[in-house]
Amino acid sequence: MMNDAVIEVEELRRAYADGFTAVDGVSFSVARGELFALLGTNGAGKTSTVELLEGLARPSGGMVRVLGHDPYTERRSVRPRMGVMLQEGGFPSDLTVAETVRMCAGCTSGARPTREALDLVGLTERSGVRVKQLSGGEKRRLDLALALLGRPEVLFLDEPTTGLDAEGRRDTWELVRELRDGGTTVLLTTHYLEEAETLADRLAIMHRGRIDVTGTPAEVTATRPARIRFVLPEDVPAGRLPLSLRAAADGRAVEIRTQRLQRDLSELLRWAEESNVELGALDARSASLEEAFLDIAARGAETVEAVETVDAR
Numbered sequence: 033m034m035n036d037a038v039i040e041v042e043e044l045r046r047a048y049a050d051g052f053t054a055v056d057g058v059s060f061s062v063a064r065g066e067l068f069a070l071l072g073t074n075g076a077g078k079t080s081t082v083e084l085l086e087g088l089a090r091p092s093g094g095m096v097r098v099l100g101h102d103p104y105t106e107r108r109s110v111r112p113r114m115g116v117m118l119q120e121g122g123f124p125s126d127l128t129v130a131e132t133v134r135m136c137a138g139c140t141s142g143a144r145p146t147r148e149a150l151d152l153v154g155l156t157e158r159s160g161v162r163v164k165q166l167s168g169g170e171k172r173r174l175d176l177a178l179a180l181l182g183r184p185e186v187l188f189l190d191e192p193t194t195g196l197d198a199e200g201r202r203d204t205w206e207l208v209r210e211l212r213d214g215g216t217t218v219l220l221t222t223h224y225l226e227e228a229e230t231l232a233d234r235l236a237i238m239h240r241g242r243i244d245v246t247g248t249p250a251e252v253t254a255t256r257p258a259r260i261r262f263v264l265p266e267d268v269p270a271g272r273l274p275l276s277l278r279a280a281a282d283g284r285a286v287e288i289r290t291q292r293l294q295r296d297l298s299e300l301l302r303w304a305e306e307s308n309v310e311l312g313a314l315d316a317r318s319a320s321l322e323e324a325f326l327d328i329a330a331r332g333a334e335t336v337e338a339v340e341t342v343d344a345r
């Protein structure tokens with residue numbers, strides 16, 4: 033593992049009291065100033081993993097280090113240096129926004145001024161409003177302001193943009209990116225693939241307690257084939273397709289999955305041109321993170337792929 037890793041996880045396991053193993057041998061590391069996204073199907077074990085990193089529970093097995101410390105047994109050394117935005121923040125709903133921030137600032141050493149914290153998340157205008165009157169998205173932003181109060185070195189964001197509208201989501205992305213650029217290490221869980229694709233330096237996709245694939249968004253996407261789809265005219269049997277493309281036909285509808293999109297597409301178009309065949313509903317697209325995700329969700333967790341096991345940074 034690298035020396036400047038801010039988060040290090042090796043063979044991490046978490047079994048609940050009922051015997052269910054929610055985290056089943058997870059390993060990864062996050063370098064200083066890196067933004068790492070943890071994606072996964074519902075119940076994959078993301079929150080169970082992040083809670084171990086935050087020191088909220090003791091692992092059943094394996095190793096966790098945050099800033100070089102065990103976040104559970106050495107919580108006092110680590111907690112002041114981390115910012116945590118849980119999936120559901122619990123704050124007293126009768127206080128106003130500003131009172132809530134001030135109350136939290138009271139127990140945070142070196143806290144940002146209230147005004148600055150609210151400015152960061154665009155809640156300044158709402159500072160006199162009671163928390164219970166905030167919208168869901170505004171509550172998420174207040175959660176984020178609280179996580180940022182102590183200018184943390186490492187920031188844990190559990191689904192930070194759930195419930196935000198498109199503009200709020202983009203504002204949050206911008207802020208998270210600025211924090212990362214300023215040197216903050218960020219671990220983010222999200223259900224929004226676009227969020228991971230845009231923000232993450234590296235990501236991991238979890239499925240049933242394990243990491244199924246990990247790497248940069250481009251590396252993860254590159255593990256999946258591109259796709260060409262079209263419909264053959266009624267009078268052109270699939271048998272007339274070039275040999276290399278024939279296997280993909282199912283009646284008139286053809287779906288070619290390929291690692292060599294340009295080559296196969298050129299071959300197809302050349303053949304169509306020469307044979308004077310009009311391809312219906314022609315659609316060719318590169319693999320996307322969404323495709324990688326859906327493939328993993330549809331598959332078992334039996335095969336573990338690592339497109340990147342050594343950190344590039």
Ligand SMILES: Nc1ncnc2c1ncn2[C@@H]1O[C@H](COP(=O)(O)OP(=O)(O)OP(=O)(O)O)[C@@H](O)[C@H]1O
Nearest residue numbers: 048050052054072073074075076077078079080081
């Ligand atoms: N206290 C608990 N006792 C037993 N099982 C639990 C407990 N908490 C969570 N689980 C189970 O552990 C599994 C992983 O849950 P976890 O919340 O970590 O997943 P997740 O990836 O964060 O899911 P989501 O995307 O739906 O938030 C789920 O099957 C869940 O039902």
